[in-house]
Amino acid sequence: MNVFELNNVSKSFGTVRALNNLTLTVPEGSIFGFLGPNGAGKTTTIKILLRLIKEDSGTINLFGEKIDIENVRKRKRIGFVPEEFSLYNYMTGWGILHFNAGLFGKKNLVKIDELQDTFHLPLREKISTYSRGMKKALSLYIALSTGPELLILDEPTDGLDPVVRKRLLDFLIKEVAEKNITIFFSSHILSEVEKICDTVVIIKKGKVLVQEELDKIKENANLITVRFSSKIDISKLEAKGITSISKIDESTFDLKLFKDSSAIVKKIEEAGGEVVRKIPLSFEDIFMHFMEEKNVVTH
Amino acid sequence: MWSLIKKELKENLTKFIIMFLVVLGTAFFLIPYGYNMVSQIPSELFNNPAVPGWLTDQLNAMLPNLKNINFFIFSQWFGKNLLQFAIFFGIIMSIGTIAGETERKSSVFLFSRPVTRKSILLSKVIVVFTFLIISIVIPTYLLPLLSNSIPLNVNMRLLNIGLLYAVIGTLATAAISILFSTLINDRLKATFAAFAAIIMTIPMAFIKGMHWISIVNLYVSAKFFQTGKMYFPPLICGIGIIIFSLTASYYILRKKEF
Secondary structure (H helix, E strand, O other): OEEEEEEEEEEEEOOEEEEEEEEEEEEOOOEEEEEOOOOOOHHHHHHHHOOOOOOOEEEEEEOOEEOOOOOOHHHHHEEEEOOOOOOOOOOEHHHHHHHHHHHOOOOOOOOHHHHHHHHOOOOOOEHHHOOHHHHHHHHHHHHHOOOOOEEEEEOOOOOOOHHHHHHHHHHHHHHHHHOOOEEEEEEOOHHHHHHHOOEEEEEEOOEEEEEEEHHHHHHHOEEEEEEEOOOOOHHHHHHOOOOOEEEOOOOEEEEEEOOOOHHHHHHHHHOOEEEEEEEEOOHHHHHHHHHHOOOOOEO | OHHHHHHHHHHHHHHHHHHHHHHHHHHHHHHHHHHHHHHOOOHHHHHOOOOOHHHHHHHHHHHHHHOOHHHHHHHHHHHHHHHHHHHHHHHHHHOOOOHHHHHOOOHHHHHOOOOOHHHHHHHHHHHHHHHHHHHHHHHHHHHHHHHHOOOOOOOHHHHHHHHHHHHHHHHHHHHHHHHHHHHOOOHHHHHHHHHHHHHHHHHHOOOOOOHHHOHHHHOOOHHHHHHOOOOHHHHHHHHHHHHHHHHHHHHHHHHOOO
């Protein structure tokens, strides 16, 4: 079952098109990395999902049902850690947790002891005394304290110091391992996504460039070195649809491949070359490739 | 819903206490000091040759009326003190309802919870209206108690109807402010807009047949005082403003993006 689906969702703010026929499917139990540069449309997508903003066109299904602004029942199953929101500074940590639980119609808070073992927040203190990192951690407390089935994290580690950042990521990994929770992890920090996500979608200018299992993306992304017995003209290779070519010498070339390489290897062999080296590309290389390429859509 | 109401009570409590004490304090001073002073003014005071004749005539004509406790309460309490306080506090109490959440960015938290926008708005309206009603009703009923100690007999029918007008007027002010708070994200701008909208109704009321449009009429209900009969157009207008403003606020809030 899919936790949520977005079909051809578009959204514009004035003349700026934030989402451009975005289609996205998040399966249950996945740790879904939502990647893209700043302004790609990540936060807009999340806000649409939470009905904080309304799409111009397209359909959205959440837990198998079409969502409506005043149908809030499904939202009880979601925990949300925003990129940045202000909490009520006059409330204490406990105060906001209980207030939030009340809005979810729940009397008991879950996970707080475990979270406290990791973050040690002064929950009796007012939120106004919390640092930015503490507020971010408190957002995670709020999101997990109601036992969500879907946890939406929007740049959860943005602006955090390395210690809190590591604690937060480790906690999420532990949480996923223990419980069948779906995590929608929006970030532009590649190392984090690589560390915890099993599926990745990369978006740019509101359009999906790729949606694939992370292992599969990495498996298909390689740097191969090909050698020809004699001098070869690059244009001949380009004519065969082989791109991203770096010349080492007259007969040796490096190629960056991001899809199933067997077809290209076959073309190289037909042209009289052989693969002498194959090195997996880093996730950063993969991401940069998609950022440079236009309108690559693979589902 | 109860969680939302508790939050609103907590958020507005300080404002309410200040407002309540200001109105209560004024009520305490109005009869023992204000009325006593007026009632003790000798009529010779207005025969001062330094005062122009036309003014002397007016003051002399008004003085017996002011010495009537019912007229005094109507003109001074409803028509002056309560009108000023209620419009001022009605705006101050209500202007932060939605604009406050947007301005401090807590709206993303609040509106992403599993509660309807209707519940959020309703909880805010309930708390603001309750605080405003308490702030008007209790000090107003204090007036006959204080008058009894003088002793003077206040016409309770006049007081009750005057209070009804004032409550509707205050709630209409608050409802207009809530509408602007929903429309404009900046609290200061929303405050000015609400003030402007309320003030604009005053000159509009001078247009023939449009007397009912001004909220001020709900406080200075001279026609009612003169005739002793309920004057319905301002009352209906006030209730209409409340219903329209709150309904419009809800539909704007439904469409609002955070």
